[in-house]
Amino acid sequence: xxxxxxxxxxxxxxxxxxxxxxxxxxxxxxxxxxxxxxxxxxxxxxxxxxxxxxxxxxxxxxxxxxxxxxxxxxxxxxxxxxxxxxxxxxxxxxxxxxxxxxxxxxxxxxxxxxxxxxxxxxxxxxxxxxxxxxxxxxxxxxxxxxxxxxxxxxxxxxxxxxxxxxxxxxxxxxxxxxxxxxxxxxxxxxxxxxxxxxxxxxxxxxxxxxxxxxxxxxxxxxxxxxx
Amino acid sequence: xxxxxxxxxxxxxxxxxxxxxxxxxxxxxxxxxxxxxxxxxxxxxxxxxxxxxxxxxxxxxxxxxxxxxxxxxxxxxxxxxxxxxxxxxxxxxxxxxxxxxxxxxxxxxxxxxxxxxxxxxxxxxxxxxxxxxxxxxxxxxxxxxxxxxxxxxxxxxxxxxxxxxxxxxxxxxxxxxxxxxxxxxxxxxxxxxxxxxxxxxxxxxxxxxxxxxxxxxxxxxxxxxxxxxxxxxxxxxxxxxxxxxxxxxxxxxxxxxxxxxxxxxxxxxxxxxxxxxxxxxxxxxxxxxxxxxxxxxxxxxxxxxxxxxxxxxxxxxxxxxxxxxxxxxxxxxxxxxxxxxxxxxxxxxxxxxxxxxxxxxxxxxxxxxxxxxxxxxxxxxxxxxxxxxxxxxxxxxxxxxxxxxxxx
Numbered sequence: 001x002x003x004x005x006x007x008x009x010x011x012x013x014x015x016x017x018x019x020x021x022x023x024x025x026x027x028x029x030x031x032x033x034x035x036x037x038x039x040x041x042x043x044x045x046x047x048x049x050x051x052x053x054x055x056x057x058x059x060x061x062x063x064x065x066x067x068x069x070x071x072x073x074x075x076x077x078x079x080x081x082x083x084x085x086x087x088x089x090x091x092x093x094x095x096x097x098x099x100x101x102x103x104x105x106x107x108x109x110x111x112x113x114x115x116x117x118x119x120x121x122x123x124x125x126x127x128x129x130x131x132x133x134x135x136x137x138x139x140x141x142x143x144x145x146x147x148x149x150x151x152x153x154x155x156x157x158x159x160x161x162x163x164x165x166x167x168x169x170x171x172x173x174x175x176x177x178x179x180x181x182x183x184x185x186x187x188x189x190x191x192x193x194x195x196x197x198x199x200x201x202x203x204x205x206x207x208x209x210x211x212x213x214x215x216x217x218x219x220x221x222x223x224x225x226x227x
Numbered sequence: 228x229x230x231x232x233x234x235x236x237x238x239x240x241x242x243x244x245x246x247x248x249x250x251x252x253x254x255x256x257x258x259x260x261x262x263x264x265x266x267x268x269x270x271x272x273x274x275x276x277x278x279x280x281x282x283x284x285x286x287x288x289x290x291x292x293x294x295x296x297x298x299x300x301x302x303x304x305x306x307x308x309x310x311x312x313x314x315x316x317x318x319x320x321x322x323x324x325x326x327x328x329x330x331x332x333x334x335x336x337x338x339x340x341x342x343x344x345x346x347x348x349x350x351x352x353x354x355x356x357x358x359x360x361x362x363x364x365x366x367x368x369x370x371x372x373x374x375x376x377x378x379x380x381x382x383x384x385x386x387x388x389x390x391x392x393x394x395x396x397x398x399x400x401x402x403x404x405x406x407x408x409x410x411x412x413x414x415x416x417x418x419x420x421x422x423x424x425x426x427x428x429x430x431x432x433x434x435x436x437x438x439x440x441x442x443x444x445x446x447x448x449x450x451x452x453x454x455x456x457x458x459x460x461x462x463x464x465x466x467x468x469x470x471x472x473x474x475x476x477x478x479x480x481x482x483x484x485x486x487x488x489x490x491x492x493x494x495x496x497x498x499x500x501x502x503x504x505x506x507x508x509x510x511x512x513x514x515x516x517x518x519x520x521x522x523x524x525x526x527x528x529x530x531x532x533x534x535x536x537x538x539x540x541x542x543x544x545x546x547x548x549x550x551x552x553x554x555x556x557x558x559x560x561x562x563x564x565x566x567x568x569x570x571x572x573x574x575x576x577x578x579x580x581x582x583x584x585x586x587x588x589x590x591x592x593x594x595x596x597x598x599x600x601x602x603x604x605x606x607x608x609x610x611x612x613x614x615x616x617x618x619x620x621x622x623x624x625x626x627x628x629x630x631x632x633x634x635x
Contacts, residue, residue, distance in 0.1 A: 050634075059541075059542060080546060083547075086543075086544055087545075088544065091543075098536070098633065099539075102238075102241040119233050119234070120237070121230065
């Protein structure tokens with residue numbers, strides 16, 4: 001049986017708890033993602049997909065329920081411990097590429113390693129170079145992020161998400177802002193990484209064609225997972 | 228990417244470099260502020276040093292005088308006062324009692340560097356039809372010239388004082404029409420008179436003083452003023468000029484003399500210096516404050532502009548502490564770099580001002596004092612100001628909720 005990377009048990013999220021404007025966004029979410037699984041998360045806008053992704057990504061805490069990552073319960077962890085766990089086990093890819101514009105493509109890929117180790121090193125640079133090569137952007141290593149096309153930036157973001165060798169990559173509509181051809185290239189890249197390295201993916205998308213090509217589709221409607 | 232720099236430094240430097248125009252403008256602002264402070268501090272220090280030098284080389288630092296002569300109420304038996312109205316008696320010119328003993332005591336004190344007994348009184352200097360009242364100072368040149376640098380102020384002739392010589396102020400010479408080697412008839416109030424040869428003309432930097440100054444040998448003055456063997460003052464210089472008042476008080480307490488320090492006799496000067504220092508400090512504080520607000524404003528804008536990037540950095544495992552340091556460092560760097568330019572600007576302005584601004588006689592208005600200490604302290608203060616100013620923006624950046632920041 002495959003190792004469970006991510007487990008959510010009865011996870012709820014509500015905003016403005018105890019106030020008249022209280023609104024519950026997620027209700028009793030149960031979800032498991034195995035190592036190496038490629039899961040698509042679909043659902044209409046406002047259904048709670050992004051909130052779910054933020055909770056899984058340890059950027060937000062659930063109001064109730066249990067979130068376990070690689071067997072570790074996250075409820076008891078401090079903010080600093082969550083940050084550390086996040087840095088080491090989870091990679092993020094966002095819809096708008098969100099590279100750091102003051103740095104080159106290669107430096108952006110190095111960034112998670114740099115943040116973790118504190119100092120740059122030849123080893124980190126080599127690792128970033130390899131990853132850029134993998135996403136087909138070795139030539140652009142020295143380009144400033146702001147001078148690259150959307151598709152290129154998103155591929156840099158993919159390389160960056162993989163820099164720390166995460167167990168799980170969370171991708172929030174990574175192809176949402178790209179033309180069909182670039183979107184296809186980015187998706188193919190994700191699948192390739194998934195097969196070769198065995199990284200698990202949780203992919204939020206509006207594109208049903210892409211979703212159908214994943215191992216499993218989970219649909220969120222009104223804060224609940226549809227069977 | 229520099230391998231020796233930690234992540235926080237790399238990010239801080241890159242963020243500053245990327246915000247080119249903002250960075251340039253704020254560094255310009257800091258540089259102007261620091262430049263003003265450097266310029267002002269160095270010039271004031273120079274003016275003060277110049278003034279003190281002038282004051283201290285043209286007058287003794289402590290002067291021992293005969294104590295005031297006082298009249299006491301006439302008593303008739305214990306507690307019975309016959310005549311309680313007491314008039315202040317006129318002050319006769321009298322010699323300091325046992326002055327050679329006091330002089331020797333003074334010479335034995337370690338904090339005293341030079342002691343010179345002098346006698347002074349008023350006299351008339353007469354040349355042909357012209358006569359002028361002068362302040363006649365009888366001095367021992369070898370010790371007196373250590374206290375008042377008469378030789379430094381000689382503009383014609385030489386600083387020689389044998390018993391037939393006289394050195395007079397330039398204005399007095401002009402009024403009497405006298406030049407070096409001319410003879411003057413000096414007549415004291417008592418009627419005693421001597422014919423003396425002008426050996427030197429001095430310019431002590433003050434017209435009133437130059438009109439009345441007349442130096443003669445101690446013995447000459449003693450005989451003219453009718454006080455053979457007596458002196459009216461003992462002039463003293465000390466090692467630490469700012470301790471002069473303390474020393475003066477100690478001397479006065481231990482001897483039958485009145486001791487006046489230069490600090491007391493130049494009280495006005497000290498008030499002026501203190502007022503200047505206060506206003507200087509105020510200006511510094513306000514310039515530093517406006518610089519700090521400038522830095523804070525620029526960094527706040529930067530935090531807002533970069534909030535998405537901060538969110539991303541947080542998502543990829545950057546701790547709040549790291550984010551905090553990235554922005555604190557930016558403040559510190561701005562302050563430090565600005566202070567370097569500012570110090571260069573201030574020093575440049577000072578050198579220019581020093582070259583252009585001259586005193587009436589063409590000598591420098593103030594000595595050019597460019598102490599390394601001033602620059603180090605200024606850079607330090609600017610850096611600390613930058614760090615402090617960055618606190619609010621850095622805290623704001625560190626507190627950003629990554630979820631909100633990324634959603635933008």
